[in-house]
Amino acid sequence: MSDTVADLASLLFLGLFLGMRHATDADHVVAIATIVSRQCTLRGSALIGGAWGLGHTITVFVVGSAIILFGVVIPPRVGLAMEFAVGIMLVLLGLMTLTGLGRVVSGAAAAHAGGGVLRHTHGHGHDPVSHAYLLDHTHAHGDYIHQHAHGHGAEDHGHRDDQTPLARIEGRLEGLTFYSYLRPLVVGIVHGLAGSAAVALLVLTVVRDPGWAMAYLLLFGAGTIIGMMLITVALAAPFAFSRTTLPRFNWQLRVASGLISFAFGLLLVYEIGFADGGLFTATPAWDPH
Secondary structure (H helix, E strand, C coil), X not given: CHXXXXXXXXXHHHHHHHHHHHCCCHHHHHHHHHHHCCCCXXXXXXXXXXXXXXXXXXXXXHHHHHHHHHCCCCCHHHHHHHHHHHHHHHHHHHXXXXXXXXXXXXXXXXXXXXXXXXXXXXXXXXXXXXXCEEEEEXXXXXXXXXXXXXXXXXXXXXXXXXXXXXXXXXXXXXXXXXXXXXXXXXXXXXXXXXXXXXXHHHHHHHCCCHHHHHHHHHHHHHHHXXXXXXXXXXXXXHHHHHHHHCHHHHHHHHHHHHHHHHHHHHHHHHHHHCCCCCCCCCCCCXXXX
């Protein structure tokens, strides 16, 4: 009896480490890289990784529990659709990253101290009261681009950085802690859909007791959370470092992350939808792995 308990305990710890290994899957890394590309701090990046891992764990636990406890069988077309959703999500993440950069680049020539960019259009006006010349320029706060008259002195600026419409909206939403981590949580949930069946079927092959199998799923999820937090910190380090010191390199990194996510997502969409998986063919072939 004691040997059996020891074996099961070892299996649970193996689940923890396998969860950490699972976090390093290519589609996971690509997705999280696009999200942390705008992070300024390593702490914020770690929390984003934790939110992704939590979303992944929720889905794996819910779907895995249904398979383990109730013997739910996932049809091949449904399983392929869950994996297909990951490809679509990667394409969308890539597009969001690239189009967000495009809004900045359209009005950008030099880095702003707060992460925004500034481009002068050389349209000069005249203030009849102070007889000072004002400079009309395109101005960006983060990804928000607008145009207004602007003097050369700090006191001539038309508004503070936190008084743009986008900043006001974000200021209200940032009071809700959940807002900042909603996107990685949703991304983690989608990724969990793609891998939950494989994890549950793997557990069923070695663990027959439902209680131990559920414990395995929880430890697997904990390992995934830890692993993704470590990965996001490692990925965010070059983004955070180059944001103010090497703005051009930071921009190149963000472009690269968006392009990789977009291309990798298209590859998954093709393979799952039309090639190996055949989701949109008459004979879909799904092999949970």
